[in-house]
Amino acid sequence: MRKDDRQPDQLREIKMKLDVVTAANGSAEVRFGNTVALAAAYGPRTLFPRHLQESEACRLRCRYNMAPFSVDERKSPGPDRRSVEISKVIRLSLEPTIFLEDFPRAGIDGFIEIIQADGSTRVTGINALSLALASAGIPMKDLVTACSVGKIDDTLVVDLNGEEDNNSQADMAFAMLTSKNLVTLLQMDGILTKDELMELLNTAKSSCEKIYEMQKSVLKEKYSGE
């Protein structure tokens, strides 16, 4: 049993909400326990500055940002080394699903704001942005679903919270196109044996399937009528 009374393979309570930013073409808020991510998707729209335009495809730009008040100790605002890297891996995890060739010269912007951070922020952000993109009507192969897995006290666990993340022997961020069975993000920190890695991948896949169902139902609810 873990500190927050969860089983090793149990996700935290997940909440998803659409249309939280009215100015955006699509937006979503996703909560994994105490981690709250807000995502807004804009586009396809004319891309500026012009030199970034590609004549054959659309460009996806992602920004991951943590609010100064999202963590215990104030985080200095603005991009830093960590958030620039996370923005990049989020973009790389979403690019394979979007039909970028449908909109030459245009741009799609995705913004992720972490309002409250308690571990697994990048995967929460990916889940939120994937919902926001689908809600904005952007053509995609599949929704991208993400979750984190890791190893604490020699136990393999899923969906690490902040404290677990800090005291883990290994942690891994994982994103996939669930219905296609394609992995789009795999990052790991720490030490795992090959068997542990394979087991964690399987756990991550089955957790992603659960999250995928939630994403689907929240998108369908949007149009199912009150």
Add this chain to the structure above:
Amino acid sequence: MKTKEIVLPGDFIDEREGRKLDTGVYLEGNKVFSKVLGISRVDENEISVIALSGAYIPKVGDKVIGVISEVEISGWSVDINSPYTAFLPFSEAVEEFVDMSRTDLSRYFDIGNIIYCRVSKVTKNKVVQVSMDDMSAKKLYGGITLKVTPTKVPRMIGRGGSMISLIKTKTNCEIIPGQNGVVWIRGEDKTKAIETILTVEKESHTVGLTEKIEGMLA
């Protein structure tokens, strides 16, 4: 509220079986999947998904409402509510002979003017040209414009124009729907027309919408 069946990106729709694939779907092997969040349409000839949101992507032949955004040397730049700006060349807009070196093109169309035009050319890289060389193309004076989701414009027009003519007659308004999602309205009961159009947009995926709109306007 009863709704039509909604599909999500990645949802399997049907086997292709030699049918034509229209918008909003993609093929993997012989299986057809949805690209967007929308309503699927499957019949013996065609498979398509009508998106419930998204930007307007110009297609040759579309009748659109645009706003002149720039006056250039040999034509005008037109904002057509899309990621791509359209160009209206002088020769496609004015029929009479004009000495271009002495004429300021803003005499014909100036920045902010609203036009109803036809998309005449779209290249592979989405360079768009529009034309006024069409029976219904014209400059629109007065009135107001309203933006709706482009994919819902056909529902707003209705089968054979039934929905739009219902709104027109009941509100006593002139309404021109552009396929790019811009609707131009001028006339007596504009507020009611806008309200009705926005209801159609919001509930375009529901069953029995025409009856509801009839009730609303009665």
